Amino acid sequence: MQIKTTIIGAGVVGLAVAARLAEKHGPLLVIERNPSIGQETSSRNSEVVHAGIYYPRGSLKARLCIQGRKMLYALCRKARIAHCQCGKIIVATDRDEEQRLEDIKQRAEANGVHDLRLLTASQVNQMEPNVKAVAALLSPSTGIIDSHRLMRHLAARAQKNKAHFFFETNVESLERRSDGRYQIVVKYRDGQTDTFSSRQVVNCAGLEADRIAAKAGIDIDACKYRQYYWKGEYFSCDLPAGYIKRLVYPVPLPANVGLGIHATIDLGGRIKLGPNTIYLPEKQYDYTVDAQNSKLFHQAAQRYLPGLRKEQLQPEMAGIRPKLQKPGDGVRDFILEEESAKGLAGLINCIGIESPGLTSCLAIAEYVASLLEKNTATGK
Ligand SMILES: Cc1cc2nc3c(=O)[nH]c(=O)nc-3n(C[C@H](O)[C@H](O)[C@H](O)COP(=O)(O)OP(=O)(O)OC[C@H]3O[C@@H](n4cnc5c(N)ncnc54)[C@H](O)[C@@H]3O)c2cc1C
Incomplete structure (x- = not known):
């Protein structure tokens, strides 16, 4: 199977990216190891829409939280997703x-x-x-949101625009081939494996995002990607x-x-x-x-x-x-990287997406889309 874009992970970030990319980038694939969307960190959090108060100035966390919060409230109003700007x-x-x-x-x-x-x-x-x-x-401007309803909305929007979801499918390996496409080996629930290729891959694997980056050949310690x-x-x-x-x-x-x-x-x-x-x-x-x-x-x-x-x-x-920090380490920012500089053009890593990842999800999706568009424009 030949795919243009593959998204690994159907948490709130993968779903926001899928909904955003499906609109313009055409058919894409979302691979999720669980039987349905948002079964990990995205359904185990405070469901708070953060204002963007505490993060270091100029950081992705600060910028994407504020942008994401505005986008989220606008989407909630438009799509009638339950929320409350309670403060x-x-x-x-x-x-x-x-x-x-x-x-x-x-x-x-x-x-x-x-x-x-x-x-x-x-x-x-x-x-x-x-x-x-x-x-x-x-x-x-702080509030709360029904994150499950949000995820269902994003998944439906992605599906409407021809995103295909593979559930109970684990990404086993990810390798860039000499023709520039990524070879992805997946394992289904019944133990069967399958191989296909994708021109672009967006790694939104949450708790496994560093391991997915390592599978692609990135030295996660040298790059400070270890979670x-x-x-x-x-x-x-x-x-x-x-x-x-x-x-x-x-x-x-x-x-x-x-x-x-x-x-x-x-x-x-x-x-x-x-x-x-x-x-x-x-x-x-x-x-x-x-x-x-x-x-x-x-x-x-x-x-x-x-x-x-x-x-x-x-x-x-x-x-x-x-x-991205263990005990005693300093504050770290989200990692949102297009990996051309590492010889992995078309691979986007979303790593260390802790709080305010839910608040920022729509802004992260915009950011990822702009990284992919830049990559396409430079022909890498
Ligand atoms: C205790 C806690 C409280 C929080 N509170 C807030 C809050 O109030 N407000 C806020 O903005 N943020 C909050 N956050 C952060 C927010 O929940 C996360 O940033 C967000 O849910 C991350 O979404 P995600 O899609 O990146 O990750 P996930 O939801 O973890 O999704 C990743 C998906 O990738 C899949 N996956 C992993 N490996 C593979 C593989 N090999 N093959 C196929 N699929 C794979 C997983 O099954 C999973 O479904 C909180 C987080 C925690 C832990």
Whole structure:
């Protein structure tokens, strides 16, 4: 079978890329090892549409989060995808944290997020009577989205434009041939293998994205493409709907690898706490939630939700972040690379797509499309 473009992975990023490319690039193939779309990280997250507050200025994370957020809200309105621009507050629970709110505001403004507002303790109390804070930052553009509905919409759009989906199909090997096409060997659920070729390949394999790049012959250590797994657990809270009306985040610690245990609401008004950040050195797919961690979650959340009782917490679910840093490493950006410089023209790698990958998915798809168009224009 001869294909022009193959996308590996049907998470939210692969689906956004498929929907975008199918419109202009014609028939394409999406290969997914699971029986259906979005069964891994894309369905194990907070479903928050981030504003773009914390990321380093000029980074892909900052730029694509802001662009992606605007695109996502526009798409949700147009396609009637359930979402709510409920806003979020970042709460300072002591004077030291209060000082850091101004830094966060300045960083957000440097990124182009100009709608953050500082709130006094009494303003917080008026808006969120169950939240305790000495001060807070309000982010009105933060929201929540039904990520499953989003993924179904993207998959349907891709299929309408003649994208073919192969489910329960694992990419076993990926090799650039002398004619410039990529030879892809896949294995189906029944153990049968198949081989076909594709002119372009977009690697959106999430937790496996570095391994796919390695299969194509890239030295993932030399290129700093190696991913490390960090689990994030969630606990649901048995609290009445409306207990909080906005997402509530703590002030992140300076060297934190996550945003701190926050309280999110889903579209049904259910409140959950999480995620924490647990390094998984063996890179195992460990989605268990340790019930004993409820004590730590309770302690963390009680600082800003003093009325929350420990017995109201129940283990809910976990997700795994494909980070480019291991413990002690500095902040890293998304990797979105067209690999001509490595002798792999037409291969696009999307690596380290942790948060805000859901928020950024439509902007990532635009970025990938522009990389492919540049590659085609230069005739590589
Ligand atoms: C705890 C947690 C909380 C988060 N919260 C948020 C949030 O609130 N807001 C936000 O914007 N982002 C959030 N994120 C990040 C967001 O979930 C991810 O960035 C996004 O889902 C990544 O999508 P993806 O398509 O790249 O990866 P995935 O969803 O992992 O999809 C990759 C797909 O590739 C497939 N695949 C892998 N290898 C192969 C192979 N060899 N052959 C065939 N198929 C293969 C997999 O089966 C999978 O379906 C969070 C992440 C975590 C872990």
